[in-house]
Amino acid sequence: MSTSQSTAARYTAGDPDVRLMLRVQQDDAEAFEELMLRYQDRVVSLMTHLVGKRDLAEDLAQDIFLRVYRSRKKYVPGAKFSTWLYTIANNVASNSRRGLARRREVNLVAHESGEFTGNPLDQAALAASGLMPTRQLDKAELSQVVQMAVAALNERQRMAVLLNKFEHLGYEEIAQVMELTPAAVKSLLSRARANLREVLEPYLEQGTKIDTPEK
Template identity: 50%
Template sequence: MALTGETSTQLALRDPDIRLMLRVRDDDATAFADLVELYQHRLVTVMHHLVGNAEEGEDLAQEVFLRVYRTRKKYHPKAKFSTWLFTIANNLAMNILRDRQRKFTVPLDVRDSGPLGPRPAEQLVHDKAGQPHQRLQHQELAGVVKVALETLNERQRIAVVLNKFEDMNYADIADVMGMSTKAVKSLLSRARENLRQALKGYIQMEGQAAADSKDE
């Protein structure tokens, strides 16, 4: 959330991460290493769930940190440091996801999937028509959720991931994504509805899996 009416000094006094970033701005390499150490887990998690691949997520998180360093001289604290960091991450992820969408715009028919059978996304569409297999295990459920997340458009996906995994409120998401809070509210509502549709056949199964894991 943008903290209006506060000076950079006031912000820096309140937010230790801003102080750290101001040291990075002053070419303190140790401070940059500390910043990477501090935020790597959160950033890798977000980027992984955005692109759906752990390795690529890590590469992108690294690129975000490098961009932070490259643009350090332009840094002026206006909001929480994490908002600035995730704005850079959002811009990078948005480009990646849009590029990917442009490259894969032609939907394949399930029958066209070749000798290896339908891909996970196709399998999900197929399964939605009928009852999913009763013995769907935790790992398979994870795959289904991953595919469901991939059915969201890039804006919905980013909003969902920031909300769910960064525990970011609507105002912070709005700052990161350059939208109004009202637009974020609407975006997240549509995203949840889309997820519900994609996971409709698995919700009961999830309840059973959760109960099973409690019994163990």
């Protein structure tokens, strides 16, 4: 899709990261370094929550930045820089997931049906229920339960949740990154949040194990 000159001008004027990227396009190494420093924590964090492994997440993040550099000549400011960056990240994550699946090294819980299942939840529940059924969850434990709950989402729900929650992308931008319609994103996020609530609510309210949903 071609980007009109007025759109490019609007994003160039409104987004300092776009201006940095345009400098990268002119082979400005410093601009690239600055961009990388601005986004490296967020990208690594996103990939960590997506793939569940820090070292793999860092490798993927480096791949993302490498792709940004290699794609610099073709870059057209048709959206916010972050949107373009996370589109690359989404592609890299998808490729990685496919590669891992082919090598049978999948450590993630990936349920293509989109339906929430209780397996990771069982693990979380089991960890919690062995302690005090009615105790107050401590912070580390909550973090662990939340990680398990996020990991229990399917790939698309997880990506939509992370972009929405931590990268503050609106439905329109998420749709652009994931190549969906905004309505599909709305539906995707509502199901993801329902699934999260279903896992987290018992812990948040009572600190107890919930019944695992029937498959």
